Amino acid sequence: MVYNIFSWNINGIRAAVTKGALQKFISQKDPTILCLQETKAKEGQAEIDLPEYTEYWNSAKRPGYSGTAIFAKHPAKNYFSGFSDDINISHDWDNDAYGSPLSEGRVQTAEFPEFYLVNVYTPNSKHDLSRLGLREKLWDPAFLQYLKDLEKEKPIVVCGDFNAAHTAIDLARPKDNEENAGFTLAERKGIDNIVNADLIDTFRHLHPEETGRYTWWTWRAKARARNIGWRIDYFFISKSLKSNLKSAEIYEEITGSDHCPISITLEF
Numbered sequence: 537m538v539y540n541i542f543s544w545n546i547n548g549i550r551a552a553v554t555k556g557a558l559q560k561f562i563s564q565k566d567p568t569i570l571c572l573q574e575t576k577a578k579e580g581q582a583e584i585d586l587p588e589y590t591e592y593w594n595s596a597k598r599p600g601y602s603g604t605a606i607f608a609k610h611p612a613k614n615y616f617s618g619f620s621d622d623i624n625i626s627h628d629w630d631n632d633a634y635g636s637p638l639s640e641g642r643v644q645t646a647e648f649p650e651f652y653l654v655n656v657y658t659p660n661s662k663h664d665l666s667r668l669g670l671r672e673k674l675w676d677p678a679f680l681q682y683l684k685d686l687e688k689e690k691p692i693v694v695c696g697d698f699n700a701a702h703t704a705i706d707l708a709r710p711k712d713n714e715e716n717a718g719f720t721l722a723e724r725k726g727i728d729n730i731v732n733a734d735l736i737d738t739f740r741h742l743h744p745e746e747t748g749r750y751t752w753w754t755w756r757a758k759a760r761a762r763n764i765g766w767r768i769d770y771f772f773i774s775k776s777l778k779s780n781l782k783s784a785e786i787y788e789e790i791t792g793s794d795h796c797p798i799s800i801t802l803e804f
Contacts, residue, residue, distance in 0.1 A: 537649075537650070537803070537804045538568070538801065538802070538803050538804075539568045539569060539648075539801065539802045539803075539804075540565070540566070540567055540568045540569075540799060540801050541567065541568060541569045541570075541571070541653070541693065541695065541771070541799060541800050541801075541802065542565060542567040542569070542570045542571065542797050542798070542799045543570075543571045543572075543573070543655070543695035543696055543769060543771065543797065543798050543799070544561070544570070544571070544572055544573070544769075544793065544795060544796070544797040544798070545572075545573040545574050545657070545696075545697040545752070545769060545793060545794075545795035546558065546572045546573070546574060546575060546792070546793050546795075547574050547576075547793040547794055547795065548574065548575070548576045548577075548793075549572060549575040549576065549577050549582045549584075549605070550576070550577050550581060550582045552792050552793065553582045553583060553584060555792060557791065557792025557793070558584075558792065560792075561790055561792065561797065562586065565787075565797070565799070567607075567609075567799070568608070568609050568610070569606065569607070569608045569609070569610075569646075569653065570589070570606070570607040570608075571604070571605075571606050571653070571655040571695050571696060572604060572605045572606075572607075572655075573603075573604050573655070573656070573657035573696050573697045574602060574603065574657055574697065575593070575595065575602075575603035575604060575605050575641075576600050576601060576602070576603055577595065577600070577603065578593065578595040578599075578603075579591065579593040579595065579605075586607060588609055589607040589608060589609055590607070590608050590609075590610075590611045590612070591605065591606075591607055592605065592606040592607075592608070592612070592615050592617075592644060592646060593605045593641075594617040594618070594641040594642075594643070594644040595641045596639065596640040596641040597639045597640075597641075598635070598639075598640070601640065602640040602641050602642060602657060603640070603641040603657070604641055604642060604643070604644050604655050604656070604657050604696070605644075605655075606644060606646050606653070606655055608646060610648065612646035612647055612648060612653075613647045613648065613649065614646075614647040615644070615645070615646050615647070616644070616645045617641070617643065617644045617645075618638060618643055618644075619638070619643060619678060619679075619682050620682060620685065622685060623678050623681055623682050623685075628670075628673075628674060629670075629674060632667065632670050633666060633667075634662075634667060637659045637670070637675060640657075640659075641657075642656060642657045642658070642659065643655070643656050643657075643679070643682070645686065647690075650690070650691070650780075650802075650804050651690060651691045651692060651693050651773075651774070651777065651802075652686045652687075652689070652690060652691070652692045652693070653692075653693045653694075653695070654682075654683065654686070654692060654693070654694045654695070654696075655695060655696050656679065656694065656695070656696035656697070656698070657696055657697050658671070658675065658679075658696065658697060658698045658699045658700070659671055659675055659699065660699045660717065660718075661699065661717040661718070661720070661723060662717060663716075663717055665717055665720070668717070668720060668722060668723070671722070671723065671726070672722040672723075672725075672726070676725075676726035676729065680726075680729055680730060680733060683730070683733070683735070684733060687774055691773070691774035691776045691777045692735075692772075692773070692774050693771065693772075693773050693774075693777070693800075693802070694730075694735065694770075694771070694772040694773070695769075695770065695771045695772075695798075695800075696769065696770070697752075697768060697769050697795065698726075698727060698768055698769070698770055699717075699718060699723070699768055700718050700719065700723035700724060700726065700727055700768055701713075701718055701719050701724075701766045701767055701768055702724055702727040702728075702731075702737070702740075702767075702770075703724070705745075705747055706750075706766065706767040706768075707719060707750070707765070707766040707767065708748075708750065708763065708764045708765055708766070709764065718766060718768060719766075727770075730772055731772075734774070734775050735772040735773065735774060735775070736772060736773050736774075736775060736777075736778060736781070737770060737771075737772055738770075738771040738772065738773055738781055738784035738800050739767070739770070739771065739784040739785075739786065739798070741778075741781070741784070742781070742783070742784045743784070748763060749767060749786050749788075750763065750765025750766055750767050750786075750788070751765070751766070751767050751768060751769035751786055751788075751795055751796055751798055752765060752766045752767075752768050752769065752794060752795045752796075753765040753766075753794060754794070755794055760794075763788075767786075769795060769798050770798075771784060771798060771799075771800045773800070773802075777802065780802045780803055780804055781800060781801075781802060782801040782802065782803050783799070783800065783801040784798075784799070784800045784801075785798065785799045785800075786798050787799070
């Protein structure tokens with residue numbers, strides 16, 4: 537069995553469908569599974585005609601905001617949205633000025649025969665770092681605990697927008713951004729903890745020294761044309777899947793969002 541799994545922060549699925557960007561992408565790449573983040577829609581709000589895919593949606597309560605979706609050619613054995621009941625969810629989540637991220641459609645999990653697939657849209661720390669504390673103290677520890685609990689049952693594949701560049705090689709201007717959202721020590725520590733928990737950053741595993749490979753560019757100052765970007769979208773896999781990993785790619789040429797798609801290929 538070969539899984540070509542793609543992940544893409546679509547930055548509004550309705551706009552991507554209207555522009556034809558999503559349809560063109562699926563036609564070109566023919567993903568076995570497609571994970572989307574920042575869908576900004578509920579199921580049925582976008583005119584999508586993909587009969588070969590089973591759709592799984594986790595939308596935010598707030599209209600037109602956040603949200604994730606999984607489109608799979610092979611229906612999942614099981615599907616879950618959000619964290620499991622075993623995760624310690626304290627009342628502090630509701631004290632966030634932006635509202636609880638638990639109601640923003642940020643996590644979904646699909647079980648396939650060989651692995652659990654987790655699709656995530658990690659909360660942004662905001663330009664003024666006003667959501668950094670929530671991310672550092674609540675979100676990142678809870679998400680890692682959730683992943684490790686899943687991995688007790690079978691290997692995991694984790695993908696999505698983590699809203700942070702891990703190391704200096706993962707953004708064009710690391711020195712200028714050391715205290716900025718997306719490259720603070722706290723955010724980078726969150727990714728350190730994922731890697732230190734024996735999960736493999738698939739792109740870095742196969743392309744350890746490659747520079748200038750990014751997945752997000754600001755709309756400002758022609759950043760994408762100048763490749764002033766950040767690698768903030770990832771695939772992490774359990775170490776037990778290392779021998780199954782055949783490729784990990786970034787598709788900078790595909791437009792339609794301020795992010796570009798990424799993929800891995802797993803063979804079983």
